Amino acid sequence: MSASHTSPTANPQSPTYTGYLTGYVLAAVLSVIPFGAVMLGGLSTHAVMVIIGLTALIQAAVQLKYFLHIDFKHSPKENLFALAFAVVLVVLMIGGSLWIVSDLNARMMPAMGANMEMPQEL
Amino acid sequence: MGRLNWDALPFYSWVAFTGALVTVGGGLLVVALILYKGWTRKLWTDWLTTVDHKKIGIMYIVLAMVMLLRGFIDALMMRAQQAIAMGNEGYLPPEHFDQIFSSHGTIMIFFMAMPFLTGLINYVMPLQIGARDVAFPFLNAVSFFMTAAGAVLMLLSLVIGVFSTAGWTGYPPYSGAQYSPGVGVDYWIWSVMISGIGTTLSGVNFVTTIMTQRAPGMRLMQMPMFVWTALCSSILMVFAFPALTVVTMMLALDRTFGFHFFTNAAGGNQMQYANLFWMWGHPEVYILILPAFGVFSEVVSVFSSKRLFGYVSMVWATMAIAVLSFTVWLHHFFTMGSSANVNAAFGIATMIIAIPTGVKVFDWLFTMYRGRIRITSPMLWTMGFMVTFGIGGMTGVLLAIPAADYVMHNTTFLVAHFHNMLVPGALFGFFAGYMYWFPKAFGFQLSEVWGKRAFWFWFTGFYCAFMPLYALGFMGMSRRMEHYDVATWQPYLIFACFGAVLVLLGIICLGIQLWVSVRDRVALADTTGDPWDGRTLEWATSSPPPEYNFAHIPDVSDLDAFYEMKQTARTAPAPYEDIHLPASSVYAPLMGVAAAIFGFAVIWWIWWLAALSLAALVALTIARNVTGEPHVTIHAAEVAKIEGART
Ligand code: HEM
Ligand SMILES: [Cu+2]
Numbered sequence: 001m002s003a004s005h006t007s008p009t010a011n012p013q014s015p016t017y018t019g020y021l022t023g024y025v026l027a028a029v030l031s032v033i034p035f036g037a038v039m040l041g042g043l044s045t046h047a048v049m050v051i052i053g054l055t056a057l058i059q060a061a062v063q064l065k066y067f068l069h070i071d072f073k074h075s076p077k078e079n080l081f082a083l084a085f086a087v088v089l090v091v092l093m094i095g096g097s098l099w100i101v102s103d104l105n106a107r108m109m110p111a112m113g114a115n116m117e118m119p120q121e122l
Numbered sequence: 123m124g125r126l127n128w129d130a131l132p133f134y135s136w137v138a139f140t141g142a143l144v145t146v147g148g149g150l151l152v153v154a155l156i157l158y159k160g161w162t163r164k165l166w167t168d169w170l171t172t173v174d175h176k177k178i179g180i181m182y183i184v185l186a187m188v189m190l191l192r193g194f195i196d197a198l199m200m201r202a203q204q205a206i207a208m209g210n211e212g213y214l215p216p217e218h219f220d221q222i223f224s225s226h227g228t229i230m231i232f233f234m235a236m237p238f239l240t241g242l243i244n245y246v247m248p249l250q251i252g253a254r255d256v257a258f259p260f261l262n263a264v265s266f267f268m269t270a271a272g273a274v275l276m277l278l279s280l281v282i283g284v285f286s287t288a289g290w291t292g293y294p295p296y297s298g299a300q301y302s303p304g305v306g307v308d309y310w311i312w313s314v315m316i317s318g319i320g321t322t323l324s325g326v327n328f329v330t331t332i333m334t335q336r337a338p339g340m341r342l343m344q345m346p347m348f349v350w351t352a353l354c355s356s357i358l359m360v361f362a363f364p365a366l367t368v369v370t371m372m373l374a375l376d377r378t379f380g381f382h383f384f385t386n387a388a389g390g391n392q393m394q395y396a397n398l399f400w401m402w403g404h405p406e407v408y409i410l411i412l413p414a415f416g417v418f419s420e421v422v423s424v425f426s427s428k429r430l431f432g433y434v435s436m437v438w439a440t441m442a443i444a445v446l447s448f449t450v451w452l453h454h455f456f457t458m459g460s461s462a463n464v465n466a467a468f469g470i471a472t473m474i475i476a477i478p479t480g481v482k483v484f485d486w487l488f489t490m491y492r493g494r495i496r497i498t499s500p501m502l503w504t505m506g507f508m509v510t511f512g513i514g515g516m517t518g519v520l521l522a523i524p525a526a527d528y529v530m531h532n533t534t535f536l537v538a539h540f541h542n543m544l545v546p547g548a549l550f551g552f553f554a555g556y557m558y559w560f561p562k563a564f565g566f567q568l569s570e571v572w573g574k575r576a577f578w579f580w581f582t583g584f585y586c587a588f589m590p591l592y593a594l595g596f597m598g599m600s601r602r603m604e605h606y607d608v609a610t611w612q613p614y615l616i617f618a619c620f621g622a623v624l625v626l627l628g629i630i631c632l633g634i635q636l637w638v639s640v641r642d643r644v645a646l647a648d649t650t651g652d653p654w655d656g657r658t659l660e661w662a663t664s665s666p667p668p669e670y671n672f673a674h675i676p677d678v679s680d681l682d683a684f685y686e687m688k689q690t691a692r693t694a695p696a697p698y699e700d701i702h703l704p705a706s707s708v709y710a711p712l713m714g715v716a717a718a719i720f721g722f723a724v725i726w727w728i729w730w731l732a733a734l735s736l737a738a739l740v741a742l743t744i745a746r747n748v749t750g751e752p753h754v755t756i757h758a759a760e761v762a763k764i765e766g767a768r769t
Contacts, residue, residue: 085357086361089448097398099464100397101393101397103463104460107459107460
């Protein structure tokens with residue numbers, strides 16, 4: 001915990017070229033899937049949203065593992081602590097937003113109800 | 123040239139034209155002075171290309187002071203307009219008045235307060251933890267030039283084109299392409315986004331520095347209070363600013379590329395804008411206020427000649443504020459129509475923040491209690507803050523009651539409230555820090571007499587300028603009014619204008635203080651490095667500190683490390699060693715220039731230039747990474763010479 005002059009993110013297992021490449025490919029695939037789900041159409045809005053959410057979560061994990069080299073064995077305690085803090089904040093922000101916006105949605109657009117499909121008029 | 127043509131020049135009103143002339147004239151005057159004095163080379167090699175945290179810190183504060191002047195002129199113009207415009211149009215046309223409140227708010231938050239606190243943290247924090255620099259010195263320079271690029275765009279909007287009329291919050295649908303088709307909102311978006319990216323990078327840099335670069339032996343619970351507040355503020359920067367970057371980016375996509383995130387007609391929702399904006403916006407006010415709390419903690423302890431009362435509670439209160447600041451953002455849009463349950467939850471969360479803040483105020487008071495208090499100018503700002511901030515905090519708790527907020531929302535009561543928090547809670551803290559650490563940075567003290575005069579004008583001016591606004595809010599006056607026809611408001615507004623004139627005198631005193639102190643710098647010189655009988659490590663080195671800060675990295679075993687050192691006998695210094703420092707670099711200023719050009723090109727739809735400057739930005743980033751980390755070495759003999767000259 002006290003200040004050493006080596007970086008605390010230094011991982012005993014030094015990052016490898018294949019590691020970055022795997023991460024890159026996985027991240028690309030996980031981006032193509034949600035784009036595809038939206039652009040190809042055919043799925044219900046609800047399903048598309050679930051797909052976007054899930055692939056985003058998985059992608060976050062991929063980036064943490066392959067690009068930032070965080071895992072539960074080697075990372076120093078304060079990095080995991082920081083990560084836990086980040087998780088708390090993300091839950092607050094996303095959870096809070098969902099709560100706020102769905103509440104507004106329920107109150108402001110009763111006619112639409114649960115149907116999120118909006119008329120496409122530009 | 124995209125949509126740029128001769129009509130962009132500000133011939134639409136004589137006031138705007140004068141503003142443009144002053145801006146251009148001021149710029150030319152500075153350039154002329156630099157050329158006349160032959161400072162060009164010095165400016166480039168010693169300042170613009172530097173990666174020294176101390177010089178970057180000073181540049182940030184210079185930027186903040188310049189922007190404070192501009193932001194204050196805006197404020198004065200608004201006060202004058204509202205004092206006059208009872209039953210008539212006043213001297214400002216509406217579209218110009220709207221630009222002024224938008225630019226005033228944007229400048230004060232993004233280009234005055236943010237650079238000021240980033241500059242203070244930059245200068246002081248590494249010294250306080252006994253480090254030679256921040257963790258990523260080059261990134262630090264990049265952050266500065268991103269902020270400067272944003273500020274340049276901001277100033278440019280006065281000369282070429284117009285600024286946003288959508289307020290500092292830029293709410294759609296008004297800020298969308300349909301209702302604000304010109305370049306104004308785009309200037310707002312890009313200046314805020316570019317400088318925001320710089321701030322995110324600063325946050326990363328400061329967190330890493332505090333976690334990894336502390337002097338050996340300095341445990342977290344031995345860090346000076348200012349370092350703690352810098353840490354929490356930086357964590358907020360890292361987590362909150364991406365929300366701002368994203369929301370301004372989405373608005374830019376809406377406006378420039380016909381997306382419809384916030385356009386109702388095509389399935390977007392402008393409420394999501396308010397949600398995302400304030401998810402950044404509320405933590406932002408704590409980003410501004412926490413470092414000032416840190417300054418007050420240092421000042422109160424030094425000038426009461428006592429250890430800070432309740433250090434541990436102060437640390438926990440700071441952390442609690444940092445976390446809670448992410449749980450309250452809805453209080454900025456209570457009136458948007460959420461159900462009572464949602465409003466109540468966020469209202470209660472808001473009131474809870476008053477508890478850790480109250481803890482801090484009592485800690486400061488108990489630090490003063492039975493201390494040997496020296497009423498210096500930093501101490502005056504601190505005491506003025508405690509009194510005034512208490513009032514602002516109470517009106518804040520009042521506004522946190524959703525039912526009350528429905529009445530006060532969008533009135534001048536709110537304007538009075540947030541100025542009541544930000545002027546003492548941020549600005550007074552920054553002034554206290556400026557006067558407290560100035561002798562450290564330049565080797566001579568600032569004139570106390572003029573510092574105290576500045577304080578009294580600011581303090582009384584603040585009360586005269588903003589207390590009437592509380593009353594006006596109760597009387598039903600909306601904020602952002604260009605003219606009105608309620609005769610009973612006018613006396614209050616004239617009095618508020620008088621208050622702004624007092625603040626102007628305060629600003630003039632600050633200028634005179636600087637002038638007088640530079641003139642008398644020999645008499646005011648600080649040869650000890652410790653003019654205030656300080657307690658923390660920055661006072662252990664000379665004033666100004668050598669480039670490497672500390673010849674020997676200090677060994678820390680206590681809070682108030684330097685105070686402890688002064689109590690114990692000095693051991694003979696160990697032999698000096700070679701010191702390696704990062705070399706200056708031309709890449710950061712070039713990246714700033716490229717970013718400013720990119721912003722300008724996108725604002726005016728000059729796509730070839732946008733592509734070119736973006737390519738330049740990427741190329742510079744790659745080139746810098748390929749060249750690695752050049753270093754310079756200061757040899758032991760030279761260190762011995764510098765240190766020998768000190769005593
Ligand atoms: C001390 C001198 C200052 C004076 C006289 C002053 C005056 C004003 C005035 C007259 C307004 C417009 C009120 C209205 O909408 O009716 C305003 C708005 C605002 N001020 Fe200040 N101000 C000062 C300092 C500051 C500081 C230090 C900050 C921030 C750190 C700040 C932030 C803002 C913001 C965010 C707005 C809202 C702009 C908007 O409506 O979009 N001001 N101020
Ligand atoms: Cu808030």
